[in-house]
Amino acid sequence: MNADLEYFNDTHRMVRESMRRFVEREILPFVDEWEEAGEFPRELYSKAAEAGLLGIGHPEAYGGAGEHDVFMKIAASEELMRSTSGGLVASLGSHDIGLPPVWKWGSEALKSRVVPEVLAGNKIAALAITEPGGGSDVANLRTRAVRDGDHYVVNGSKTFITSGVRADYYTVAVRTGEPGFGGVSLLLIEKGTPGFTVGRKLKKMGWWASDTAELFFEDCRVPVENLIGPENGGFFCIMTNFQMERLMLCVMANMTAQLALEEAIAWAKERKAFGRTLSGFQVTRHKLAQMATDVEVSREFTYRIGARIQAGENVIKEISMAKNFATNVSDRVTYDAVQLFGGMGFMRESKVERLYRDNRILAIGGGTYEIMNEVIAKQLGL
Numbered sequence: 001m002n003a004d005l006e007y008f009n010d011t012h013r014m015v016r017e018s019m020r021r022f023v024e025r026e027i028l029p030f031v032d033e034w035e036e037a038g039e040f041p042r043e044l045y046s047k048a049a050e051a052g053l054l055g056i057g058h059p060e061a062y063g064g065a066g067e068h069d070v071f072m073k074i075a076a077s078e079e080l081m082r083s084t085s086g087g088l089v090a091s092l093g094s095h096d097i098g099l100p101p102v103w104k105w106g107s108e109a110l111k112s113r114v115v116p117e118v119l120a121g122n123k124i125a126a127l128a129i130t131e132p133g134g135g136s137d138v139a140n141l142r143t144r145a146v147r148d149g150d151h152y153v154v155n156g157s158k159t160f161i162t163s164g165v166r167a168d169y170y171t172v173a174v175r176t177g178e179p180g181f182g183g184v185s186l187l188l189i190e191k192g193t194p195g196f197t198v199g200r201k202l203k204k205m206g207w208w209a210s211d212t213a214e215l216f217f218e219d220c221r222v223p224v225e226n227l228i229g230p231e232n233g234g235f236f237c238i239m240t241n242f243q244m245e246r247l248m249l250c251v252m253a254n255m256t257a258q259l260a261l262e263e264a265i266a267w268a269k270e271r272k273a274f275g276r277t278l279s280g281f282q283v284t285r286h287k288l289a290q291m292a293t294d295v296e297v298s299r300e301f302t303y304r305i306g307a308r309i310q311a312g313e314n315v316i317k318e319i320s321m322a323k324n325f326a327t328n329v330s331d332r333v334t335y336d337a338v339q340l341f342g343g344m345g346f347m348r349e350s351k352v353e354r355l356y357r358d359n360r361i362l363a364i365g366g367g368t369y370e371i372m373n374e375v376i377a378k379q380l381g382l
Contacts, residue, residue, distance in 0.1 A: 007071050007074075007303045007306070007307060008071055008075060009071075011072065012069075012071050012075045013075070015052070015072055015075050015076055016075040016078070016079055018051065018052065019051070019053065019075070019079035020079045020082065022048070022053065023080060026044065026047055026048075026051075027044075027083045027085075028082075028083060031084060031209070034085070034088065034209045035087070035208045035209050035354065036208075038203075038208055038209065038211070039091075039165075039210075039211050040088055040091070040092075040209050042124075044092065045092065045121035045122075045124060046120070046122065047121070048092055048121060049119060049120050049121030050121070053076060053080070053092075054095065054118070054119050054120075054121055055119045056069075056072055056073050056076050057072075058100075058103065058115070058119055059115075062103060062112070062115035062116050063115070063116045063119040063120060064115075064119055067100075068310070070247070070306045070307075070310040071303075071306060071307075071310065073244075074247075074251055074302075074303070077089070077093075077248055077251045077252070077255075078251060078255050081251070081256070081259070082259070084259060084351050084354060084355065085208075085209045085354070085358070086207050086252060086256065086355075086358035086359070086361070086362075087206065087207030087208050087209035087210035087358065088209040088210065089252065090162050090207055091162055091163050091209065091210035093248070094124065094125060094126045094127070094162045094167065095119075095124070095125040095126075096244075096245075097127040097241060098127040098163075098167070098170070098171045099114075099118055099119075099125045099171075100241055100244070101127075101171050101229065101237045101238075101241055102115060102169075102171060102188060102228055103115050104229075104237070104240075105186075105228050105229035105230075106188065106228045106229075107225060110188060110225065114169055114188065117168075123168040123169060124163050124166050124168050124169070125163075125167060125168070125169045125171070126161055126162060126164055126167035126169070126171070127161075127162075127170075127241075128158040128161050128164070128173065129158070129172075129238065130158060130160045131156070131157065132157060132159050138173065138184070138235065139180055139181035139235060140179065140180070141173055141174075141184065142156055142175065143155070143156025143172070143173070143174050143175060144156055144175050145174035145175065145176050145185065145187060145222070146176075147176070148221075150223065150224050151222060151223055151224060152174070152187060152221070152222045152227070153219055153220070154172075154174055154187065154189070154195070154196075154219075154222055155217055155218060155219060155220070156174070156217050157215060157216050157217065158172065158214065158215040159202075159213075159214045159215075160202070160212060161212065161213050161214070161215055162207075162210055162212055163210070163211060164198060164211060164212055164214070164215060165198055165201050165211035165212075165213045167191065168190065169188060169189075169191075170188070170189045170190075170191075170215065171186055171187075171188055171228065172186065172187050172188070172189045172215075173185075173186055173234055174186070174187055174234075176231050176232055177231070177232040182232055182235070183232055184234040184235040184238070185227060185228075185229070185230075185231050185233065186228035186234040186237055186238070187222050187226050187227060188222075188228055189217075189220065189226070190226075193220055193221070193222060194221065195218050195219045195220030195221060196217055196220045197215075197218075198213050198215060199213055199214030199216055200213070200214060201213055202214065204361075205357050205361075206354075206357035206358040206359070206360055206361055207358055207361060242366065242367065243309060243315065244309070245366045246319045246320070246322075246323045246366050247302070247309060247319060247322075249323055249327075249362055249366045250302040250305075250319075250322050250323050250326040251302060252362055253298070253323075253326035253327045253329065253330040254298050254299045254302055254326050254329070254330070256330045256333075256355050256358065257291075257294070257295045257298070257326075257329050257330040257333040257334065257359075258295055258299070259351065259355055260330075260333050260334045260337035260351075260352050260355045260356070261288070261291050261292060261295055261333055261337065263337060263351050263352050263355075264288060264291065264336070264337040264341070264352070265288055267340060267341055267344075268284050268285075268288060278340065287336060291332070291333045291336055291337075294329045294332065294333060295329060295333060298322075298325055298326045298329040298330075301321075301322050301325060301326075302322050302326060305318050305319055305322045316375060316379060317375070317376055317379035317380070320367070320372040320373075320375040321372075321376055323366070323367070323372055324369055326362075327359075327362045327363035327369065328363075330359050330362060331360075331363065334355050334356040335356065337352040337355070337356070338352050338353065338356050
C-alpha cells in the first residue's frame, strides 16, 4: 500500500506487525472451530489486552494506549480483519462502541470502576441502542427510564446487541424525557442488576463468532450515578460516537473486499478451465482489475477521512459517503469473488463464502445505507 508512506508512521507499522503475529498465533489456528461454535473463548479478551489491542483508541489514564491516534486503530483493525471472521472482530471490539461514552461523559467514579477492567480484558462492554421496533430510528427509541429517588426504573427491550450474551457492562440508550432526540439519555447497566435479563442468543446470516442477544428490562433499578452525561443529553453522545464507529465499519468493509480479492486472484492463477487457468481469460483479468481498482479507491478515501478525523474536522457528510462507498465496493467484490470460485465459493470451507455472508451486515450496522444517504442529503442542504 503506497498510502502507508503517507498515513502510517513507524509506531503504526510496529503495531501492525504485532497484531499480525497475534492473529497468526491466537486466532487463525482456531477460527474455523469458533465460527462453527458461534463464539470464541472469553480468554481471548485477556490475551488481546496483553497484546495491547484492547487499549488502542482509549485513554492512557485508564489503561489505554491513547484515544487520539486514528491510524494506530486503523492499522490494528486491518490486521485483526485478517482473521477472516467479521463476527470475532465485532465482538472482540464491542468495547470500542460501548466504552467511549463512559470515559467521555461518565462520572470519575464510573470511569475508574469500569474502564480499566474492560481494557484489561477482565470485563466485556457492549452498546445497547437498537430496539425491536426501532432499528436506525434512534431518536424515537421507547425503552423508558423514570427517576425514582436515587435510581432510574427502566422498562423496555433491546435487540441485535453485539456481545449481548457475555457482556458485563451495557451502555444503554433510554428515554428519560419527551419524544424525540431531546429526551434520550445513556445509562450504564450491569449484568446481574435485578430486573435485567439477557434473552436468547440470536442466530445470524453472518458474523457467527459474535454472540448477539436480546435484552429485557422489567422494573430494572439502575443507580443515578450510572447516568452517562447529562440527563436528556444522550443523543449527542450517541451521535459523536458514530463517527469512529462508521470509520471502523469502512475499514471492515475495505478489508473484507481486500481479502476476497486476494483469494480470487490466487484462485484465478490456480484454477484451470478449458485448458488454461482462469487468469488466462481476458474477462477474468479485467474483472479482477476492476475489483482491485475499487478496493484501492475505497481504502484511499477511508484513509483520507481518517486523516481529517485525526485533524479534528467535522466529517459527518464525508464519513457517511465513505461508509456507503466502502460497503458498495465490498458488496460487489465479495459477490464477484464467490462467482469466480463457482461451486467452491458456495462451500463453507472457502474463505470467500464466509467473507460474502459476513459482509452483508456492513451496509446495515452503524446506520443503514439509506440512513447514510439521508445524512448526506441533509448536509447538502436538501
